[in-house]
Amino acid sequence: MSYNKRNDGRAFDELRPMDAKVGIIKNALGSAMFRIGKTVALAAVYGPSELFPKFLQKKEEGLLRCTYNMMAFSGSGTRVKPGPSRRSREIELVTRNALESVLDLSECPRAVINVNIELIQTDAGTRCAGICAASMALADAGFKMKDLVAAVSAGLVGDKIVLDLDYSEESFEEGAVDIPMAFMPRTGKIALLQLDGEITKEQLREAIKLAKKGCKQICEVQRQALKEKYKTEE
Amino acid sequence: MGILIEDKQIVVPGEEVAEGMDFLPAPGTFRDGDKIVACQLGLVNISGRLIKVIPLEGAYMPKRGDVVIGKINDLTYSNWFVDIGYAYEAALSMKEATTEFIERGAELTDYYTYDDVIVAKITNVTKSKSIDLSMIGPGLRKLQGGRLLEISAQKVPRVVGKQGSMISMIKEITNCQIIVGQNGRVWISGTEIWQERLASEAVLLIARKAHTHGLTDRVKAFLESGSKK
Incomplete structure (x- = not known):
């Protein structure tokens, strides 16, 4: 059976409706909310602060530390368990790698910058939503960055290449391939690329092309949100 | 070629501010090929050939002489x-x-x-x-005594004002002693509680509206209406 029409009626290259807001947590140095469809990510940036244990300190630059957590009530399925897990450790690592590729922390040697990502509602694409929110929160906190990072997943559902899979598509009966990708829209470089499933070379190329297009749209939303914080106060 | 984003506009990291070799990158921007790109969230400031971004938020970074x-x-x-x-x-x-x-x-x-x-x-x-x-x-x-406020270190220049114009205006109207640390801490001490409160509210107002124009007039109006009560 082929996948002819998407479950929520979107076009195959269409993103879910997005929403972004910056400066939502007053006590944090920078914070952001990013919503795509039913997935909502919050990110808060704290620091630079003292780093222990001491052997983790880097003499030349600061350390970026990310935490990722799906809240216990955030969605359905076996993934949502309270507390840290193997899966969340992996996502923390890839998120950190994606953000480190744009971030300049040479101004705060020995210190640590904490980025906390919380998913209050989930419907697939959480690591991408988390990266989007975290990159906005870091910009809001005034850190030096070469570019913003936008992230979205593309993939294969049935026999169709689609953009921005939701949970119903990710768990499609006939098999689905999920490719989360983080992208730097200005330089055109990829900051994260993961793949789960079987896919041909041509299909992968097409999926990456689609994800790049989606990331550019997301970046526009991120930019608007960052500017909005200062516009409304006029 | 030339300026892509006008002076005093808000930019986000990764936005291209100018094109061509006629301009030089200053703090807050960097050169990538023939483009000058913002690397911080802030206000564009073009003075002559230099393009910089004045940050609106950020942690305090200690410097010698502060x-x-x-x-x-x-x-x-x-x-x-x-x-x-x-x-x-x-x-x-x-x-x-x-x-x-x-x-x-x-x-x-x-x-x-x-x-x-x-x-x-x-x-x-x-x-x-x-x-x-x-x-x-x-x-x-x-x-000794007084009260201590904390604002973002990036907003200190606006609180102080050009050649200290803003801070001396607050001192004059509220009759308070004020010390502004470069790290964003502000110490205020006055003879009357209401004067201290007025001065601290004025400082917080500046911190909130640091990116807007005509701040001096707004703060002056705020202080004058406050001191009449």
């Missing part, structure tokens, strides 16, 4: 350790702490003790951000 307001956190046999709002504490050595002669075995808490608030100057910042402070110099002292 006068900061700190709190004594700890003391050892030869040093006081001062929280100046950075990740690591700054060291105030005995030699730099006072011009008085400190006798061997003297009680160091007689000079500065835990939770004392001081105005100090940063004499040195090493590459790995070890910070040295000094208390020897005009206006550097222990603060």
Whole structure:
């Protein structure tokens, strides 16, 4: 059976409706909310602060530390368990790698910058939503960055290449391939690329092309949100 | 070719501000090929050929020569350790702490003790951000009484104003003593409580509206309406 029409009626290259807001947590140095469809990510940036244990300190630059957590009530399925897990450790690592590729922390040697990502509602694409929110929160906190990072997943559902899979598509009966990708829209470089499933070379190329297009749209939303914080106060 | 984003506009990291080799990148921007790109969230400032971005938010990064307001956190046999709002504490050595002669075995808490608030100057910042402070110099002292506010360090220039115009206006109208540390801490002390409160509300107003135009007039109106009550 082929996948002819998407479950929520979107076009195959269409993103879910997005929403972004910056400066939502007053006590944090920078914070952001990013919503795509039913997935909502919050990110808060704290620091630079003292780093222990001491052997983790880097003499030349600061350390970026990310935490990722799906809240216990955030969605359905076996993934949502309270507390840290193997899966969340992996996502923390890839998120950190994606953000480190744009971030300049040479101004705060020995210190640590904490980025906390919380998913209050989930419907697939959480690591991408988390990266989007975290990159906005870091910009809001005034850190030096070469570019913003936008992230979205593309993939294969049935026999169709689609953009921005939701949970119903990710768990499609006939098999689905999920490719989360983080992208730097200005330089055109990829900051994260993961793949789960079987896919041909041509299909992968097409999926990456689609994800790049989606990331550019997301970046526009991120930019608007960052500017909005200062516009409304006029 | 030329300017892509006008002066005093808000940019986000990764936005291209200018094109071509006619311009030079200053703090907050960098050159990538023939483009000048913003690397911080802030206001574009074009002065002549230099393009910089004035940040609107950000943690305090200590610099040599900054006068900061700190709190004594700890003391050892030869040093006081001062929280100046950075990740690591700054060291105030005995030699730099006072011009008085400190006798061997003297009680160091007689000079500065835990939770004392001081105005100090940063004499040195090493590459790995070890910070040295000094208390020897005009206006550097222990603060007594008053209230302490904390604002973002990036907003200090607006609170002080051009050649101190903003801060002297607040001082004049509210009759308060005010010290603004480069680390974003503001100490306010007045004879009347309401004056202190008015001054601190004015400082917080500036911090909130730091990116807008015509701030001096707005603050002046706020202070005048407040002092009539």
